[in-house]
Amino acid sequence: MNGPIRRQILIPIVAIQTATIAAITAAGVWLAAARDERRNVERLAAVIDVLDRSTFPLTSQVLGRMHGLSGAHFVVRDAEGRVAAASDEALAAAAPAAVDVPDFRRPEFRSWRQWPTVVAEGRPYYGARLRAPAGATLLVLYPESSWRAALWDVAAAPVGLGLAAVALTAQATRWFAERIGRRVHRLRGQVARIADGDFGEIEPGEGDDEIADLIASVNAMSRQLRDMRRAIAQAERTHLLAQLAAGFAHQLRNTLTGARLGVQLHGKRCGATGRDTSLGVATRQLELAEEQVRGLLTLGRLERRPNRPCDLAGLVRDVAGLLEPTARHARVALDVETPAAPAVADVDEPSVRAAVLNLAWNALEAAGPGGRVGFRMHAGPDTIVIDVGDDGPGPPPELAPAIFDPFVTGKPEGVGLGLALARRVAEAHRGGLAWDRDAGWTRFRLTIPRTNPEEAKTADEPRPDRG
Structure with missing residues (x-):
């Protein structure tokens, strides 16, 4: 069946319920009609028995009372066929002749359908004939219209209740079908919006049924697609960032190396007093800058270096x-x-050193004069957590959801690359970077697995037999 779902639900249910109610109503009407018909026939038969055994004269007054008891009309014809008495004078003049009406036989006349039909005044009657005293004949005429009226009286209440039940059932089914249809329509609209790139969610409603479960599943799919789109956009931005950073770093590396060699050569030629440590500090700063450049090159995939065992505690102290x-x-x-x-x-x-250094630089700038910066490390059996915190004011609340996105910064002269690169380092090592604000401290936690999962998988693969 094609068409709206409410129609697919409404039509079959209403049809089945209508047929069921019609069958029940018909059975009830038939039983009630049969019971009423049997009662009327038996009542008329009892009146006929009284008249058949009577010794009093059958006058029009007596026949009129019998008509009131049974609903049938009575006509007495004498031996010559003339009307001697009748319950209805007008009907007596048009009553059929006695010879045209069959004799009354009790065992056979149990239902109106077993009674013979005669016509008087153009109307059908159920008729029977009995012998009366002095050779007279008693005609019994029961109007067929009375039986039909009695049948309708019996059927009216069940039929009315049946029609009311059908109407109520149809209305309830329509309400239920429209309710489901509205929810399905909302769900279809949501799927259409998802297809257009709008991954919003809809309220599941108050129902706790399969449609609510379906809405919850579609909402979950919307959330997953939204997260995937955000991750793809973030990956594209991070990839572009890494390429840009690596491009700048590639240009800066030779310049920094030359500057460091020049400072070292100057120190050898000119020497330095014991208390003058400026050349040493300058050399260390240039070496630090070179390490940062190497980390950027690693992120940009311009330099590929395998992972090697490294003492992260010593790296943090360094x-x-x-x-x-x-x-x-x-x-x-x-x-x-x-x-x-x-x-x-x-x-x-180099990349981990660059990540820790970026976190430390951010902490120094956030703490400000008179502030504090703390380095903490927790070495577990599977992971190592490096915690870099400061007691500064913390990032602005409006930046919190996108704090790791490239070019997002709350500093007037900031670029917004440090945290993005640090997270890239964490993800490249199958780790993570998170932050929180607690007790006046802003803490960034860099989690690094002790063993790279990809390398561990490669190490566990069986090697071919070189026999």
């Missing part, structure tokens, strides 16, 4: 040491807590 002159100049206190034992993980050291 980054803190590189930042110490800058922190002292900015009047920011550095707190470093790392395990005494090495925290080794298989990583690309």
